[in-house]
Amino acid sequence: MKKFINTIDSLLEDSLKGFAKAHADIVELNQEPHFIKRAKLGSPGKVVLISGGGSGHEPLHSGFVGLGMLDAACPGQIFTSPTPDQMLAAAEAVDQGGGVLFIVKNYAGDVMNFEIAAEMLEIPNATVLVNDDVSLPKTHSIGRRGVAGTLIVEKMVGAAAEAGADLAACKALGDRINQSTASIGVALTSCTVPALGKPTFDLGDQEMEMGVGIHGEHGRETLPLANASEIVEHLARAIDEELKPQPGQSVLLHVNGFGATPLIELHLIYHLAAQYWEQRGVVIARSLVGNFTTSLDMAGASLTLTLLDEEMIRLWDAPVNTAALRWGA
Amino acid sequence: MKKFINTIDSLLEDSLKGFAKAHADIVELNQEPHFIKRAKLGSPGKVVLISGGGSGHEPLHSGFVGLGMLDAACPGQIFTSPTPDQMLAAAEAVDQGGGVLFIVKNYAGDVMNFEIAAEMLEIPNATVLVNDDVSLPKTHSIGRRGVAGTLIVEKMVGAAAEAGADLAACKALGDRINQSTASIGVALTSCTVPALGKPTFDLGDQEMEMGVGIHGEHGRETLPLANASEIVEHLARAIDEELKPQPGQSVLLHVNGFGATPLIELHLIYHLAAQYWEQRGVVIARSLVGNFTTSLDMAGASLTLTLLDEEMIRLWDAPVNTAALRWGA
Numbered sequence: 001m002k003k004f005i006n007t008i009d010s011l012l013e014d015s016l017k018g019f020a021k022a023h024a025d026i027v028e029l030n031q032e033p034h035f036i037k038r039a040k041l042g043s044p045g046k047v048v049l050i051s052g053g054g055s056g057h058e059p060l061h062s063g064f065v066g067l068g069m070l071d072a073a074c075p076g077q078i079f080t081s082p083t084p085d086q087m088l089a090a091a092e093a094v095d096q097g098g099g100v101l102f103i104v105k106n107y108a109g110d111v112m113n114f115e116i117a118a119e120m121l122e123i124p125n126a127t128v129l130v131n132d133d134v135s136l137p138k139t140h141s142i143g144r145r146g147v148a149g150t151l152i153v154e155k156m157v158g159a160a161a162e163a164g165a166d167l168a169a170c171k172a173l174g175d176r177i178n179q180s181t182a183s184i185g186v187a188l189t190s191c192t193v194p195a196l197g198k199p200t201f202d203l204g205d206q207e208m209e210m211g212v213g214i215h216g217e218h219g220r221e222t223l224p225l226a227n228a229s230e231i232v233e234h235l236a237r238a239i240d241e242e243l244k245p246q247p248g249q250s251v252l253l254h255v256n257g258f259g260a261t262p263l264i265e266l267h268l269i270y271h272l273a274a275q276y277w278e279q280r281g282v283v284i285a286r287s288l289v290g291n292f293t294t295s296l297d298m299a300g301a302s303l304t305l306t307l308l309d310e311e312m313i314r315l316w317d318a319p320v321n322t323a324a325l326r327w328g329a
Numbered sequence: 330m331k332k333f334i335n336t337i338d339s340l341l342e343d344s345l346k347g348f349a350k351a352h353a354d355i356v357e358l359n360q361e362p363h364f365i366k367r368a369k370l371g372s373p374g375k376v377v378l379i380s381g382g383g384s385g386h387e388p389l390h391s392g393f394v395g396l397g398m399l400d401a402a403c404p405g406q407i408f409t410s411p412t413p414d415q416m417l418a419a420a421e422a423v424d425q426g427g428g429v430l431f432i433v434k435n436y437a438g439d440v441m442n443f444e445i446a447a448e449m450l451e452i453p454n455a456t457v458l459v460n461d462d463v464s465l466p467k468t469h470s471i472g473r474r475g476v477a478g479t480l481i482v483e484k485m486v487g488a489a490a491e492a493g494a495d496l497a498a499c500k501a502l503g504d505r506i507n508q509s510t511a512s513i514g515v516a517l518t519s520c521t522v523p524a525l526g527k528p529t530f531d532l533g534d535q536e537m538e539m540g541v542g543i544h545g546e547h548g549r550e551t552l553p554l555a556n557a558s559e560i561v562e563h564l565a566r567a568i569d570e571e572l573k574p575q576p577g578q579s580v581l582l583h584v585n586g587f588g589a590t591p592l593i594e595l596h597l598i599y600h601l602a603a604q605y606w607e608q609r610g611v612v613i614a615r616s617l618v619g620n621f622t623t624s625l626d627m628a629g630a631s632l633t634l635t636l637l638d639e640e641m642i643r644l645w646d647a648p649v650n651t652a653a654l655r656w657g658a
Binding site: 230 | 331332333334335336340341343344345346347348350351352384385387388392407517518534537554556557558560584588589590591592593594596597598599600601603613616617618620621623625626628630650656
């Protein structure tokens with residue numbers, strides 16, 4: 001395993017300290033329990049947004065804490081759920097009297113721990129469950145996973161909360177964005193979890209993992225390595241069959257890298273995916289390309305499409321000031 | 330070779346199209362010859378900044394085109410210098426009557442082609458040569474390479490040009506920032522250039538390349554793999570011996586990833602590097618952490634330190650609106 005690391009036990013702690021120090025104008029780190037919160041809290045009465053999950057997906061979620069997006073993020077150990085005491089402490093630290101909205105990716109551990117926190121929390125709260133990964137069928141026993149679409153939920157609901165939407169409205173909006181969003185990813189390599197010290201799964205030199213999860217989980221199927229156009233066609237078709245965007249429909253197209261895929265390749269993927277939908281009359285109204293929802297050092301990428309309406313475009317364009325997404329602020 | 334690619338010949342062209350489309354609010358792509366320019370040009374009389382170099386270092390330089398930074402960037406093929414016709418066409422396209430400042434990383438091909446363009450260009454122009462890589466001695470036959478410090482020159486001089494500094498002032502400022510800046514990098518793996526199809530250099534499982542260049546050039550020395558603290562100490566000492574920051578000196582600390590190193594590791598490196606200088610009384614006044622000057626899919630990172638004065642801090646903080654750096658705009 002070749003990584004910049006001292007010990008497996010100290011990696012997350014020291015990395016969080018570095019993150020908080022490098023972005024001290026935007027965030028603060030709370031020790032014991034760990035959470036990242038906005039350096040400047042929102043206005044009194046504002047609904048506060050809290051997300052979290054296993055680490056190793058940076059910049060998700062800590063990089064999305066700040067004006068117009070999350071109020072706090074709770075990082076677990078790598079690929080390990082955070083614990084309810086983190087969410088409770090974060091909620092109490094950032095509460096502005098308008099209630100707490102938890103944004104939770106659909107993984108059993110995350111769901112359970114956020115549920116416990118939601119039940120224990122003495123502040124009105126609601127939860128948006130994100131399950132945008134269409135690589136698994138809707139009827140899958142544990143449901144579909146939450147992947148790169150999560151940041152779109154966080155960005156848009158964050159803007160609504162900043163503008164004064166109440167808890168019920170934020171919850172309804174988050175559910176609506178989740179239902180309008182579909183993602184699927186492909187891996188060219190596995191990631192290497194530090195505590196394991198070797199790649200999570202084996203993949204031959206001429207193979208790729210289609211429909212991969214963001215924790216190195218096996219995907220829908222292992223396929224022979226294909227060229228970029230064939231890969232994008234495969235991914236885009238899976239999303240298109242799910243969301244069925246009609247000609248004239250405005251969409252947000254998000255190309256996400258899993259950590260080790262260069263921008264030159266991500267922009268190629270974006271070019272091909274944009275072509276795919278434009279040929280079908282779909283309007284690419286907004287775009288985001290980069291490594292945002294990563295899986296440590298995995299080479300691979302995902303496509304995410306969100307069907308947009310005017311409100312969602314306005315919320316996407318609203319000012320945001322976080323470590324990883326910043327505009328208009 | 331596992332990459333998202335159709336053909337080696339079409340990769341750059343299609344990727345540039347994707348980049349320009351994804352960031353159409355900020356940049357435009359010119360075909361034949363290739364350059365990226367600001368979608369909204371600056372004010373009449375403004376000095377325009379043009380950089381460029383081989384592709385494969387994204388977001389450098391195309392991701393730094395926009396308000397408060399570059400006016401145009403000329404991308405060559407991967408790790409290959411752009412040609413003088415690209416710089417000439419870019420200069421004519423973005424000229425605002427205040428002259429042209431070329432910002433050139435010190436590589437023989439880049440230097441030669443920018444010199445030819447500078448001589449042919451019928452617009453007053455000057456050149457800032459960036460050579461911040463302290464892994465080579467000052468007396469090296471071809472001089473020191475330009476690496477991650479380049480973006481700091483581009484950001485600060487871009488802010489000065491936006492505020493109305495004339496060509497001589499921009500040139501002097503760029504030279505001063507370059508002299509105040511030192512970088513050094515380390516690679517854990519080689520990158521794979523698509524046209525070559527295999528790693529550029531061999532590195533054992535227990536080895537690292539210290540003082541590596543951003544094109545997969547061999548570095549200062551191949552050393553046994555060490556832990557993060559030892560690596561950061563090694564890098565920081567090389568920079569510290571060069572710049573000799575005194576206690577109380579304000580600095581910008583930039584931790585740059587080479588493309589395949591996760592943010593969790595880059596933030597650990599930042600934490601350790603900040604500690605190194607703070608223990609010596611140096612003030613980390615500004616910070617930047619991320620994959621900005623990359624080397625395709627190389628795992629590795631570099632440290633860059635810039636000695637700051639009040640003017641440089643003001644220029645760093647000034648609004649910037651590019652694909653890869655964005656604040657205050």
